[in-house]
Amino acid sequence: MDVLPPPTGGDAVSRAGVAALADAHAAVPLLNCLLREVAEPLPGHRGAGGDRRVYRLPGTGRLLRVRGGRRPAEPEVRTAAGWHRLGHPDLVALVAEELRRHTGLPNHELPAEMTDSRDAVAALLTARAVADPPADPYLRSEQALLTGHTHHPAPKARGGGPAAAWLPYAPEAHARFPLTLLGVRADLVVEEGDTSALDALGDAPPGYRLLPAHPWQLALTADALAPAFADGRLIRLGETPAPVWPTAAIRTLYAPGPDLFLKFSLDVRITNDIRRLWRHDLLKLCRTDTAARAAFAALDGNAAWLADTGYRTAAFAFEELAVLVRDGLRGHLLPGAVPLLAAGLAEGFAGSPLDTAADPGAWWEAYLARVVPPALAAFHDHGVVLEAHLQNTLVAVDAHGTPVQALFRDAEGVKLLGDVDRAAGWERLVYCLVVNHLTEIAGALADRHPGLDPWPAARRAFARHPLPEIPALLTAPTLPGKTNLLLRWTGADGADARYRPLPNPLAGQGAVSPDRRGSGPPSPSPRPRRPVAGRVRPPRPR
Numbered sequence: 001m002d003v004l005p006p007p008t009g010g011d012a013v014s015r016a017g018v019a020a021l022a023d024a025h026a027a028v029p030l031l032n033c034l035l036r037e038v039a040e041p042l043p044g045h046r047g048a049g050g051d052r053r054v055y056r057l058p059g060t061g062r063l064l065r066v067r068g069g070r071r072p073a074e075p076e077v078r079t080a081a082g083w084h085r086l087g088h089p090d091l092v093a094l095v096a097e098e099l100r101r102h103t104g105l106p107n108h109e110l111p112a113e114m115t116d117s118r119d120a121v122a123a124l125l126t127a128r129a130v131a132d133p134p135a136d137p138y139l140r141s142e143q144a145l146l147t148g149h150t151h152h153p154a155p156k157a158r159g160g161g162p163a164a165a166w167l168p169y170a171p172e173a174h175a176r177f178p179l180t181l182l183g184v185r186a187d188l189v190v191e192e193g194d195t196s197a198l199d200a201l202g203d204a205p206p207g208y209r210l211l212p213a214h215p216w217q218l219a220l221t222a223d224a225l226a227p228a229f230a231d232g233r234l235i236r237l238g239e240t241p242a243p244v245w246p247t248a249a250i251r252t253l254y255a256p257g258p259d260l261f262l263k264f265s266l267d268v269r270i271t272n273d274i275r276r277l278w279r280h281d282l283l284k285l286c287r288t289d290t291a292a293r294a295a296f297a298a299l300d301g302n303a304a305w306l307a308d309t310g311y312r313t314a315a316f317a318f319e320e321l322a323v324l325v326r327d328g329l330r331g332h333l334l335p336g337a338v339p340l341l342a343a344g345l346a347e348g349f350a351g352s353p354l355d356t357a358a359d360p361g362a363w364w365e366a367y368l369a370r371v372v373p374p375a376l377a378a379f380h381d382h383g384v385v386l387e388a389h390l391q392n393t394l395v396a397v398d399a400h401g402t403p404v405q406a407l408f409r410d411a412e413g414v415k416l417l418g419d420v421d422r423a424a425g426w427e428r429l430v431y432c433l434v435v436n437h438l439t440e441i442a443g444a445l446a447d448r449h450p451g452l453d454p455w456p457a458a459r460r461a462f463a464r465h466p467l468p469e470i471p472a473l474l475t476a477p478t479l480p481g482k483t484n485l486l487l488r489w490t491g492a493d494g495a496d497a498r499y500r501p502l503p504n505p506l507a508g509q510g511a512v513s514p515d516r517r518g519s520g521p522p523s524p525s526p527r528p529r530r531p532v533a534g535r536v537r538p539p540r541p542r
Contacts, residue, residue, distance in 0.1 A: 040058060342437060345444065371395065371433075394406070
């Protein structure tokens with residue numbers, strides 16, 4: 001079972017309770033990273049009650065004991081006096097020393113991010129205690145990610161700034177706020193695709209075009225933009241009359257009234273990337289989105305693609321002020337269906353159908369039937385590699401909570417066969433769809449319904465498709481697991497994603513036992529793969 005209760009909004013938590021919960025939430029992804037990428041499980045070593053597993057840390061030679069599975073907890077290190085419980089600062093110090101010895105490289109930035117991530121969780125817990133969660137289950141699912149990315153060492157870091165600067169815009173705090181409306185001198189506007197939805201957000205005076213802006217981004221880039229405000233290239237036009245809601249992606253906002261998503265630059269490192277709309281990604285956006293749209297138009301079934309229809313920005317601040325326009329939900333949903341973010345299902349939120357499914361096996365088969373076929377068909381039939389991870393997939397459910405439709409999003413993460421070779425595209429799809437996505441939903445479902453084995457149904461779901469890669473997928477002992485901890489520690493170029501083999505649950509009895517996975521120490525620097533397998537980038541000079 002999960003060692004943390006599913007986070008819900010509006011819970012009153014004491015100060016001591018906030019500290020303990022923040023430590024627990026922040027330890028989960030950090031431990032997951034350490035156990036996946038570095039630690040060596042010791043077969044047969046269990047703690048009291050059999051619910052604790054012992055690992056050796058190869059860099060320091062220390063022994064680590066952890067309780068739990070999908071959400072590991074209560075880390076302990078072996079000392080001369082016995083097992084010693086680690087608080088979050090001790091855990092950060094242990095991980096930092098292990099990685100320094102394991103890789104031979106120092107890193108002073110990442111431990112600070114780990115601490116910042118934990119402190120951000122504490123601020124979010126405090127804010128949630130007095131915030132009203134959205135009534136809309138879709139928005140609740142988008143704003144549920146208090147733990148966040150399950151295999152990133154600092155998933156909730158917010159750039160190290162004071163919480164007061166970012167809490168008003170945090171989805172996990174149930175934030176909602178108006179957009180700032182700017183006017184850009186018309187001769188300096190750069191746009192591509194259909195951006196007409198932006199013009200309905202307000203009015204611009206003659207000689208100017210309307211450009212909405214994220215208020216946090218404006219604060220972050222205030223010094224850089226000050227000359228443009230001073231000389232009239234930019235003017236302020238007030239705010240939108242209705243609030244927008246930040247989604248799990250933080251910089252992607254949903255406006256329920258016009259049923260519109262808007263994605264902005266945000267000059268903050270969140271997980272592996274400075275979250276800008278990079279120029280070269282925007283310049284290829286229309287091509288990738290057009291390919292994805294065409295693929296979904298030709299697919300059987302009712303899966304949908306939320307199109308990124310275009311972008312608008314200012315020539316003198318191309319990346320800083322860029323805004324991307326994305327389709328809303330209502331034009332794509334089946335009648336009566338309620339969309340839910342897959343990442344929210346994995347983490348838990350009030351009203352999640354995972355908690356109420358009368359027949360969890362049937363629910364899971366319906367989920368697989370909606371999510372797997374379109375991702376495979378887009379790849380095999382149309383050469384479109386979806387970034388079908390938890391945060392880019394919505395699953396719509398009917399009145400009984402049964403999955404009836406999948407919706408996919410984010411053309412920025414789409415790869416096209418022809419630009420990348422098929423093997424690289426397949427590896428990326430397997431990581432996003434199986435390792436990042438289905439493994440987490442299967443684990444969450446099994447936690448809530450002990451005794452359920454989700455993987456036979458998953459194997460059947462993939463076996464129905466005649467892709468040449470499927471037989472190997474169903475028999476390979478391992479799958480690629482991204483090494484976010486080592487990537488960040490070694491300062492690798494974010495586009496150079498690296499993987500470690502993980503036990504393949506789709507292989508059934510052929511899968512490698514987790515106790516045998518670490519039979520030898522991993523190399524200090526994981527084997528680099530093709531750049532297409534990831535798209536994160538280091539900060540760029542500004």
